[in-house]
Amino acid sequence: MILLKPNPSSGVPIYLQLMEQVRHAIETGALRPGEQLPSIRPLAEELVVNPNTIAKAYRELEHEGVIELRQGAGAFVSDKAPTKKDADKLRAAQTTVASAIEKLRERGVTDEEIRRLVEAELAGVNRTGGKRGE
Amino acid sequence: MASNRAVIETAGLWKRYDDVEALRGLDLQVPSGSIFGFLGKNGAGKTTTMKVLLGMSRPTRGDAHVFGHSSAESNSSVEIRRRCAFVSDEKDLYDYMTVGEIVAFTRSFYPRWRGDLEQQYLHKFDLQLSRNIKGLSRGTRTKLAMLLALCRGAELLLLDEPTSGLDPAMAEDMLQALVTHVSREGSTVFFSSHQLSEVEQIADHVAIIDQGQAIVAGALDDLRSQYQRIHLVFENDAPEIKVRAPGTHRVRRQGRVVTILSSSRGDAVIEELRGYKPATFEVSPVTLKDIFLESVRTED
Numbered sequence: 001m002i003l004l005k006p007n008p009s010s011g012v013p014i015y016l017q018l019m020e021q022v023r024h025a026i027e028t029g030a031l032r033p034g035e036q037l038p039s040i041r042p043l044a045e046e047l048v049v050n051p052n053t054i055a056k057a058y059r060e061l062e063h064e065g066v067i068e069l070r071q072g073a074g075a076f077v078s079d080k081a082p083t084k085k086d087a088d089k090l091r092a093a094q095t096t097v098a099s100a101i102e103k104l105r106e107r108g109v110t111d112e113e114i115r116r117l118v119e120a121e122l123a124g125v126n127r128t129g130g131k132r133g134e
Numbered sequence: 135m136a137s138n139r140a141v142i143e144t145a146g147l148w149k150r151y152d153d154v155e156a157l158r159g160l161d162l163q164v165p166s167g168s169i170f171g172f173l174g175k176n177g178a179g180k181t182t183t184m185k186v187l188l189g190m191s192r193p194t195r196g197d198a199h200v201f202g203h204s205s206a207e208s209n210s211s212v213e214i215r216r217r218c219a220f221v222s223d224e225k226d227l228y229d230y231m232t233v234g235e236i237v238a239f240t241r242s243f244y245p246r247w248r249g250d251l252e253q254q255y256l257h258k259f260d261l262q263l264s265r266n267i268k269g270l271s272r273g274t275r276t277k278l279a280m281l282l283a284l285c286r287g288a289e290l291l292l293l294d295e296p297t298s299g300l301d302p303a304m305a306e307d308m309l310q311a312l313v314t315h316v317s318r319e320g321s322t323v324f325f326s327s328h329q330l331s332e333v334e335q336i337a338d339h340v341a342i343i344d345q346g347q348a349i350v351a352g353a354l355d356d357l358r359s360q361y362q363r364i365h366l367v368f369e370n371d372a373p374e375i376k377v378r379a380p381g382t383h384r385v386r387r388q389g390r391v392v393t394i395l396s397s398s399r400g401d402a403v404i405e406e407l408r409g410y411k412p413a414t415f416e417v418s419p420v421t422l423k424d425i426f427l428e429s430v431r432t433e434d
Binding site: 008009010011012013014015040041044045048049050051052053056 | 167168169306309310314316318331332335337338354355359418419420421423
């Protein structure tokens with residue numbers, strides 16, 4: 001079983017715990033793009049939670065683009081679901097951005113000036129035909 | 135599964151017994167296909183509500199409808215009882231029968247009786263047909279009463295404390311039976327319980343009743359996201375804090391620490407509290423137990 005029994009007394013709504021478990025399973029590779037998630041009813045019985053709660057978690061994950069709900073067929077991990085690689089990449093990028101901002105602030109550049117600089121830089125890259133999507 | 139149609143609907147329901155007002159304007163909406171947790175302290179009016187819904191007790195004022203039928207009219211209340219299964223707090227059973235006899239006896243009244251479920255639950259609940267009901271433990275009585283309710287093919291289960299007397303493993307099996315019943319049979323479950331973690335586990339809707347009124351009601355996830363706990367730590371003794379933002383705010387002040395349970399989610403409360411300039415500031419989610427205790431606390 002990929003999903004574990006949620007903790008009803010943690011204060012975190014059960015559907016959010018289930019969403020986090022699915023995202024985690026995808027990040028660790030326990031669930032891969034295209035693979036099917038357990039169907040709602042058997043999973044509700046297995047985890048002893050309300051089937052509506054599982055349906056809600058699946059709907060929200062679909063809304064986030066993590067899974068796809070196919071009529072009558074069930075829930076599948078989206079091909080576009082963020083994988084561990086994506087998560088690592090973003091985390092590393094965030095560190096780079098944070099340290100750059102820290103250095104600029106030390107030099108007395110204001111937050112508003114930093115924002116303008118970043119936006120100008122992104123716009124400039126686009127104009128000069130750098131490899132930035134639209 | 136869930137639709138917007140309400141299976142149970144009450145409006146301004148009052149019930150007076152002699153000089154006791156058991157219900158004082160109860161408003162309830164129980165959506166079809168939901169597992170609805172009905173919470174309250176002892177004597178809050180939970181059992182009275184169930185009896186009024188089933189037409190076993192007439193309201194003094196106000197309306198109660200089940201499946202769109204009025205509970206107060208005798209013809210329609212017969213129809214309601216035909217489509218409902220009720221398990222009372224006392225787990226009423228005929229003490230002079232054996233398990234096998236009461237199952238056969240009950241089966242004879244219900245054309246939609248589910249023989250498949252009967253076999254399944256006799257096994258799962260470990261009930262022996264030859265046992266005398268008189269000698270059963272409290273937990274076994276609960277299991278037997280629940281079996282009789284689950285097998286009737288009812289569209290609505292009204293359950294007063296469906297896990298009372300059960301050990302944790304058996305209680306989990308009972309919750310699983312309820313979840314299965316809702317997911318496979320599409321029934322609605324309306325149950326009272328003092329086990330808030332059980333309610334939190336399987337319910338999608340809850341109401342908290344206090345002194346005959348529903349003081350908190352709604353989808354459990356909505357309620358939980360509406361409430362928050364805010365924890366402030368100050369450098370020195372904490373100042374006196376009065377929250378002006380709307381909603382209820384229970385403020386506890388102890389030395390340098392202030393804890394606030396707030397029913398109004400959002401930035402207004404947080405901005406207001408930041409104004410007191412605490413050294414640390416934390417916002418954390420709450421449990422159903424927090425909401426329950428906050429709602430039914432006696433005003434001092």
